Amino acid sequence: MSCPHVSGAAAIIKSLHHSWSPAAIRSALMTTATRLDNTRSPIQYSDGTPATPFDFGSGHLKPDAALDPGLIYDFDTNDIIDFLCSNGADPMQLENLIGQSVTCKNPPIPLYDLNYPSIAVANMNGRVSVHRTVTYQGNGGNPAIYTASIETPAGINVTVVPNKLSFSKAGMKGSFRLDFEPLEASNGNFVFGAITWSSGVHKVRSPIALNVVSA
Numbered sequence: 001m002s003c004p005h006v007s008g009a010a011a012i013i014k015s016l017h018h019s020w021s022p023a024a025i026r027s028a029l030m031t032t033a034t035r036l037d038n039t040r041s042p043i044q045y046s047d048g049t050p051a052t053p054f055d056f057g058s059g060h061l062k063p064d065a066a067l068d069p070g071l072i073y074d075f076d077t078n079d080i081i082d083f084l085c086s087n088g089a090d091p092m093q094l095e096n097l098i099g100q101s102v103t104c105k106n107p108p109i110p111l112y113d114l115n116y117p118s119i120a121v122a123n124m125n126g127r128v129s130v131h132r133t134v135t136y137q138g139n140g141g142n143p144a145i146y147t148a149s150i151e152t153p154a155g156i157n158v159t160v161v162p163n164k165l166s167f168s169k170a171g172m173k174g175s176f177r178l179d180f181e182p183l184e185a186s187n188g189n190f191v192f193g194a195i196t197w198s199s200g201v202h203k204v205r206s207p208i209a210l211n212v213v214s215a
């Protein structure tokens with residue numbers, strides 16, 4: 001039943017924000033979700049052990065919060081083409097998909113740099129930097145400053161550059177970089193964390209999943 005619930009929530013957001021792309025709507029739903037269940041406790045397996053983002057994604061939807069998410073992560077067709085190129089799609093496959101010739105970038109953009117509202121890096125060898133851009137949706141037309149906080153994945157040093165983003169009007173974009181420096185391998189398992197941008201009014205949370213092959 002998740003599909004009709006999410007579709008209904010997306011339709012509500014689209015009715016208020018007519019110009020938002022599907023990616024922007026997805027971002028609003030993901031970054032405002034909660035990791036608490038209906039008892040206000042962290043989401044768990046049936047045996048009581050903690051669940052992970054691979055089980056619940058960003059968490060339970062909060063459609064009312066998603067109507068006013070503060071910041072959104074957006075991307076367009078060109079970003080998807082870059083992502084498919086990075087994932088090994090050849091020019092003929094892309095031409096069949098979009099109906100025109102495509103030249104992939106060389107070198108390709110890393111898969112993890114798609115401007116998605118969550119961050120995942122598999123087979124991580126040493127230090128990795130991930131880039132994201134957010135778009136300010138406004139706070140009653142007022143300027144805002146967002147400050148980053150990190151839930152640090154086990155065995156990883158994380159740095160956010162910059163750790164503050166300032167916006168003077170709706171529609172402004174701000175870019176940042178996450179530097180992940182592994183201290184040890186994760187033994188074939190993913191380790192989890194999150195980055196949250198807070199303005200005092202809004203909290204914009206993105207889950208992080210990292211699989212460290214070697215430090």
